[in-house]
Amino acid sequence: MEFNETLRRTAGGHWRVLVLFIVLPILVVGALEFGNARTYVSRARIQASATLPQTDVQANAMLSRVKAVATSGSVIKPALKQAKVTDRTQGRVAREIRISRLGGSSVFNIEVTDRDPRTAEKLAGAVSEQLVHFFNGTGNLLVTQLTDRENTLQEQRTRIAAQLPQATSPAQSGQLTAKLGALDQQILDVQGSLRAAQAAGLGDRTASLLSSASDAVRLPALTATGLVLAGAIGLVAGLLAVSLLEVVRPHVPGQSAFAREFDAPVLGRLPRPARGGRDAPETDAESVVALRRAAARAGAGTVVLTGPGGEERLALLARALQTRLTSVRGPDETGPAASGADAGEPYPTGPKTGDNHGRELPEWLRTSPGHTATALADGRVAEQSRVAHNATRSLSVRALHEVDDATDPAPHVLVPVEPDLPSHAELSRVRNLVATTGWPVIGVLGDPVRPRGADTERTERT
Incomplete structure (x- = not known):
């Protein structure tokens, strides 16, 4: 497909x-x-550290730390107390805080949303101030602890190093040397952690409030x-x-695909009915010509219409096609050829001096040898048109439910009248009909009207 x-x-x-x-x-x-409810947002801006991140990893790490600190109880609880807001829980305020970084810098926007614009402003100001206070004070607790730990280890090392010259035995000297090695390793570990913390901007105490909380603005609904x-x-x-x-419920993708299943062409598409004229099918000239020629090629006596459009619509369409087909004027009814003794003659009659499929050549043609071949060819075309027209006159168009094998001329051919997307069940039905009756499909007509259900049709009949 x-x-x-x-x-x-x-x-x-x-x-x-x-x-x-x-x-x-x-x-x-x-x-x-x-x-x-309507919500409002207030924004503030802080600088978490004067130390710029050197890599994206450091910048993302700093952003994650600011988010974690801003939504923690160490910031929200004192912020609620500072703003004198008592009807908001810490969890609710934490959900309404948004942190964003400006590029790869250490500058951050703090956004707080709330139903009350005044509360949003107070909380945004309090949270930003508590963040700065945390970074410059309580936030350096880790650096302070690491520094104190380093000083303690250095004091222990100095004391043990002073005892080493006073050792009285090799065993005591070995013990003191081992302790010095262990202290040196611990001091190196603490110094490494301290450098990492300082690189992340945790120990420079340079956090600052760049802009206080702005007036709360309403968020779009x-x-x-x-x-x-x-x-x-x-x-x-x-x-x-x-x-x-x-x-x-699979469908067939259009009348062309439906016709390909039977190796038949699409004869045309019925015009879309006017508004309110759903059950008044019309036919255009192109579809009528295609149907007439297809029926003549198949030597059909009766064209049987079938499709999902309903019996009443198919019967109306069959009568409209029958009228259009039988009302077509043939070459024996118009033009100069009609002036002969026989209205069916393709040219005037005269003495029989030549043979054109049983016809005699006229006097004017016998005296014009240069035009003999052209006249013979025109005679054959006229004869074929006359035969096709006579066949059209005897052609009968019936809906499937109106077919009467006793009165309708044989042979019968099928013309499915299908919507834009026929169902696969409709394709199976027509296949079974062809296999059962032996009637070939000479073409498919497109119907712009969607098929109606059986219940709707029964209701309209009633």
Whole structure:
């Protein structure tokens, strides 16, 4: 199956389902957003450290640390106390804090959202100030501990090193030397941790408040990103749904694919009926000509219409085609040739001096030898047109339920009248009909009207 045919079966055949799946999530998201209380956001800006990150890894590590500190109880609890906000829990405030970094620097934006604009401003200011205080004071607790640990180890090493010259035995000297080695290793480890902390900007005490909390602004109820995301999710769900529908009830991708199954052409497409004229089928000249020539080539006596459009519509279409086919004027009814004694003669009659399929050549043609070959060819064409026209006059068009083998001229041929996307069950039905009756399919007519269900048709009949 070609890609465009697959796309037509899924997207083209079930576009209403896709539209429903796309629009419904957007409406749900919009309703939820409008139903929520109005929220406001206030922003502040701080510099966590004067030491610039040297790599992206360091910048990301600093961002993660600022987020962890800003949403911790060490910052939120004193911030609530400073802002004198008593009706908000620490967990709720932590969920409303957003931290973002400016490029690869150590400057961060602090955003706090709340239903009350005044509360958002107070919390944003208090949280940013507590962050700066943490980085310059309590936040350096690790550096302070590492420094104190290094000083303690250095004092122990100095004391043991002073005892080493006073050792009275080799065993005592070996013990003191081993202790010095262990202390040296511990001092190296502490110094390494201290350098790492200082490289991360934890020990320079250079955090500062760059801008205090701004006036709270109202957040938009609907965001384009949310709507696009909801629509994309709906589109994916809709494609899955229509794929399952095609698995359960497959369709044939158009009249061309339907006709290829029977090695037959598409004779044409019926014009779309006017508004309110659903059951008044019309036929265009191209479809009538194609049907007439296809029936003549097959030597058909009766053209049988079948399809999912309903018996009443097929009967109306059969009568319209019958009228159009029998009302066509042939070459024996118009033009100069009609002036002969026989209205069916392709040219005037005269003395028989030549043979043109049983016809005698006229006097004017016998006296013009240079035009004899052309006249003979024109005579053959006229004769073929006359025969085809006579065959059209005897051609009968019937709906399948109106076929009467006793009165309708044989042989019979089938012309399915199919919608844009016929069901696979309809294809199987026509195949079974061909196999049962032996009637060949000479072509397919496209019907722009969607087939109606049996219940609807029974209701209209009633």
